[in-house]
Structure formats: structure tokens, C-alpha cells
Amino acid sequence: MSDKIICRCEEVLLSEIVEAMKTGAQTEKELKLKTRAGMGICQGRTCRPLLEQIISFYTNKKIPQASNLTFSIPVRPLSLSALAHTGKDYKNEN
Amino acid sequence: MEIADAVVIGGGVIGTSIAYRLAEDRNVILIEKGEVGSGTSGACDKAIFLQSKQPGFPVRLAKASKEIYENLQAELEEPIEFKKGGGMIVIEKEAHLDFMKEFVKKQYKAGIDVNLLDRKETLAIQPALSETIAGSTFSTEDAEVNPLLLSQAFAAAAKRRGASIQTYTEVTGIKTQDGKITGVQTNQGYIATELVINAAGPFASQIAEMAGVGLTIMPRRGVILISEKVEPMINGNILCSQYMASKHFTSKSEKNAPSYGIGLSLGQTESGNLLIGGSREFKGYDRKVEPHVLSAIAAHACRIAPALNKIKIIRSMVGFRPYTGDGLPIIDWAREVDGFVVAAGHEGDGIALAPITGKLVTGLVNNDSKSSDLLEPLKMDRLQVV
Numbered sequence: 108m109s110d111k112i113i114c115r116c117e118e119v120l121l122s123e124i125v126e127a128m129k130t131g132a133q134t135e136k137e138l139k140l141k142t143r144a145g146m147g148i149c150q151g152r153t154c155r156p157l158l159e160q161i162i163s164f165y166t167n168k169k170i171p172q173a174s175n176l177t178f179s180i181p182v183r184p185l186s187l188s189a190l191a192h193t194g195k196d197y198k199n200e201n
Numbered sequence: 202m203e204i205a206d207a208v209v210i211g212g213g214v215i216g217t218s219i220a221y222r223l224a225e226d227r228n229v230i231l232i233e234k235g236e237v238g239s240g241t242s243g244a245c246d247k248a249i250f251l252q253s254k255q256p257g258f259p260v261r262l263a264k265a266s267k268e269i270y271e272n273l274q275a276e277l278e279e280p281i282e283f284k285k286g287g288g289m290i291v292i293e294k295e296a297h298l299d300f301m302k303e304f305v306k307k308q309y310k311a312g313i314d315v316n317l318l319d320r321k322e323t324l325a326i327q328p329a330l331s332e333t334i335a336g337s338t339f340s341t342e343d344a345e346v347n348p349l350l351l352s353q354a355f356a357a358a359a360k361r362r363g364a365s366i367q368t369y370t371e372v373t374g375i376k377t378q379d380g381k382i383t384g385v386q387t388n389q390g391y392i393a394t395e396l397v398i399n400a401a402g403p404f405a406s407q408i409a410e411m412a413g414v415g416l417t418i419m420p421r422r423g424v425i426l427i428s429e430k431v432e433p434m435i436n437g438n439i440l441c442s443q444y445m446a447s448k449h450f451t452s453k454s455e456k457n458a459p460s461y462g463i464g465l466s467l468g469q470t471e472s473g474n475l476l477i478g479g480s481r482e483f484k485g486y487d488r489k490v491e492p493h494v495l496s497a498i499a500a501h502a503c504r505i506a507p508a509l510n511k512i513k514i515i516r517s518m519v520g521f522r523p524y525t526g527d528g529l530p531i532i533d534w535a536r537e538v539d540g541f542v543v544a545a546g547h548e549g550d551g552i553a554l555a556p557i558t559g560k561l562v563t564g565l566v567n568n569d570s571k572s573s574d575l576l577e578p579l580k581m582d583r584l585q586v587v
């Protein structure tokens with residue numbers, strides 16, 4: 108059977124997602140903790156809708172309007188030094 | 202209605218560890234309001250530090266826990282990525298040299314193999330660090346574990362022993378009669394039980410209140426930055442002496458203390474992501490981290506480890522560490538009602554202390570005299586205002 112890549116950043120296959128669901132995972136967060144899907148550099152921008160569809164397919168739950176996974180800053184990758192220089196309180200840090 | 206010998210409230214590393222031990226000869230139900238390991242235990246670093254603990258009882262407790270870690274992976278029959286990679290505390294400023302020297306002496310006496318390294322020796326182990334640091338302390342006894350896998354592994358092993366793990370289930374009330382626990386009400390139903398273990402971490406106070414038990418555990422917010430995957434560049438885990446100062450000596454060095462309780466904690470996961478911490482703040486349960494907190498963490502890390510400058514940060518994570526006030530958890534029976542155990546308040550040491558906590562709670566409820574030595578300093582009444 109040909110498999111499909113669901114999370115490209117972490118290279119998680121559809122078969123791995125389905126296997127995780129068979130062993131009890133029912134939400135995006137559980138799938139993420141078990142398979143790393145959504146934990147890569149794009150933070151689920153590609154796989155989030157796919158995961159939602161898969162969950163909906165196997166649990167018969169509606170696809171949620173808003174994602175169940177939380178977003179956290181920085182919302183796009185930022186180098187550590189760039190992040191260091193954006194804060195107002197940078198000088199007070201010492 | 203369900204019936205259980207014991208109900209464990211909280212499915213983090215602490216609650217799952219307790220459920221696993223209790224399930225050996227009890228019918229256990231674990232209640233978790235979200236997913237297993239999705240709260241504080243899923244927003245922390247992976248280090249199991251011995252040398253960062255206060256010499257004396259905290260070191261003894263951490264050592265007892267680490268002994269269990271040595272064989273835990275085989276015992277649970279689940280991967281937890283336990284590794285003895287060593288640990289380092291970087292001394293950034295000359296001003297911290299004296300108290301760190303003193304600290305190492307005491308740690309050595311307490312039986313921890315820890316050495317003071319100069320700048321050159323430090324950089325030989327961790328080339329990512331700045332050439333301006335003063336030195337470091339290094340111990341081969343410090344280790345690490347994957348906290349996400351740890352909660353999952355304890356939960357899976359508890360299930361195999363017959364425990365029922367009920368996720369998306371929230372405790373709404375705790376029933377008592379004639380001064381005894383009689384059951385737990387959840388949004389999914391009622392469980393009759395005479396034994397409740399409160400392992401709700403930063404929410405332990407609210408759970409205790411439902412049983413009429415007074416308990417002060419405050420949420421202390423910690424933020425950690427997560428990087429993209431990179432080649433291995435950090436050996437074991439790193440803390441900085443400022444972290445130690447923030448953790449143990451806040452009252453003494455308050456004048457010069459950095460904003461947001463910043464102190465470096467740095468490590469690299471098996472997958473290659475760097476975990477760069479962190480802050481320590483009292484902000485209630487507010488998950489919205491101000492950007493300047495992230496900047497302060499980043500600036501501190503850049504200064505100590507300039508090799509990280511160009512590495513991309515892909516997200517941050519927020520955890521609420523359960524804070525008791527004296528750096529030790531509470532593992533004790535409640536005085537107000539029979540059948541209610543508190544096992545919470547591990548703050549930043551939950552990962553290090555999860556294995557021993559499961560054993561100590563079991564020892565407590567079985568009235569096992571072997572545990573009393575380690576349980577004595579964890580009693581609740583030590584924190585009462587005199």
C-alpha cells in the first residue's frame with residue numbers, strides 16, 4: 108500500500124497517524140505528542156488541516172472552525188539574536 | 202457510578218507515576234482534565250539535575266529518584282530516552298564564582314561527583330559557550346529524559362496493571378462524610394472511593410479546596426524557547442549560575458536580580474531541537490507571554506552561548522510550575538479529612554522527582570516505614586506560618 112506524508116517537517120506518515128489513533132489518540136494535541144506531527148519548523152501550517160480531516164474521518168467529529176492546537180509566539184521562525192534585540196527591556200536584562 | 206480503591210487527580214508525570222505504583226495492588230482511576238502530560242509536564246525541559254539541588258535533603262531525594270530512573274525504561278517497557286549525558290552549570294560572572302565554589306564543596310560532601318572547571322576545560326566540553334565565561338561546574342551524574350514520553354510511559358504501564366486513565370474528565374467536587382473521603386464527582390460521572398491523591402500540580406490548591414483542605418501552591422510561570430532542529434551542539438544539559446541564584450538565593454541577591462527571573466537552562470532533544478529557558482514569574486495562570494520576556498530569555502542565552510545566535514526559534518512553550526515556597530514538594534496526608542493525599546508542588550523538579558514521588562505516595566498509603574525517612578521533610582505542616 109502506498110503511504111502518504113502528512114507532516115513534512117517531521118516526516119510523519121499517514122499510517123503512523125492512523126496507528127496512533129488506533130492506540131487511543133483522539134485530538135491533534137495527542138497526535139502531536141505521540142507522533143511529532145506539527146512540531147516542526149512550520150508548526151503545523153501544512154499538516155494542521157490534514158490532521159483535522161483525519162481526526163474527523165476516524166472519529167465522525169466535525170472539523171473545528173478554529174484549530175484545537177494553540178499558537179505561540181514567535182509566530183514565524185526568528186533567529187535567537189533577532190529575538191533578543193526586539194525586546195524593550197533588553198538593556199535591563201543584565 | 203464507578204468504584205475505585207484510589208482516584209489519582211492529575212495526569213502529568215507525577216500523577217501517572219503514582220497511578221502506576223498504586224495500580225500494583227489497587228484498582229486505580231486516574232482523572233485528567235486534558236490529555237496525559239499536556240500541562241506542566243509537557244512544557245518543561247528534560248534535565249534530571251542532581252548538582253542543582255540544595256545539599257542535604259533535596260540532594261538525597263533527587264538521588265533516590267535517579268536510582269529508580271536507572272532501570273525505569275526496562276521496568277515500564279516503554280521508551281523514555283533516559284540518558285546520562287552529564288550536566289553543567291556555567292558561571293558567567295566572576296561575582297558568582299564564590300558562591301558556586303562553596304556550593305560545589307557542599308555538593309561533593311553530599312556525595313555528588315561534581316567538579317569545578319576553568320574556562321578552557323568548560324569550552325572543551327561545550328564549544329557553543331562564550332569565551333568570556335568565568336568557568337563552570339560539571340557532573341557526570343546529571344541525566345535527562347524525554348518528559349513527553351515519560352508521562353505516556355507511566356500511563357501505559359499503569360494501564361497494563363489495570364488502571365483506568367480517564368482523559369478530558371474534570372473533577373467538579375469531592376464528597377466527604379464524617380471526616381472521610383467518600384467519592385469524586387467529575388463532569389463524566391461519580392466515582393466512589395475512600396482514597397484520593399491530589400497530583401494536580403499548579404491546580405492542587407483548587408482540588409484541595411473541594412475536599413475542604415487548605416493548601417497553598419502557587420503557579421509560577423516558566424517560558425522556554427524551542428529551536429528548529431540542528432546538528433548536535435550541546436552536550437548534556439546546561440544551567441547558568443544565575444539560574445541557581447534565581448532558584449536558591451533570590452532573597453539575598455534581589456537587588457541585582459535580572460527581570461522575569463531569567464536563568465539559562467539549555468539542552469538539545471534527541472530530535473535535534475534546542476530547549477532554551479527560561480523565566481520564573483508569578484503571573485497567575487496567564488498563558489499570554491509578553492514578547493519582552495522572550496527577548497530577555499533570548500538575550501541571556503545569546504550572551505552565554507553566542508553559537509546559538511543564528512539558530513531559528515520556532516515556538517515558545519509556557520508551563521505553570523507548582524510553587525510551594527521552599528523548593529520542595531508536599532507529599533502528605535491532609536489533616537482535615539481522612540483519605541486525602543497531597544502529592545504536588547514540585548516546581549521545576551517534577552521530572553527529576555516523578556519516579557520517587559510514585560514510590561513515596563505508595564509508601565505513605567501503605568504505611569510503609571521504609572518511606573518515612575524521605576516523607577518526613579515533605580510534610581504539609583512545615584510550611585505553616587508560625
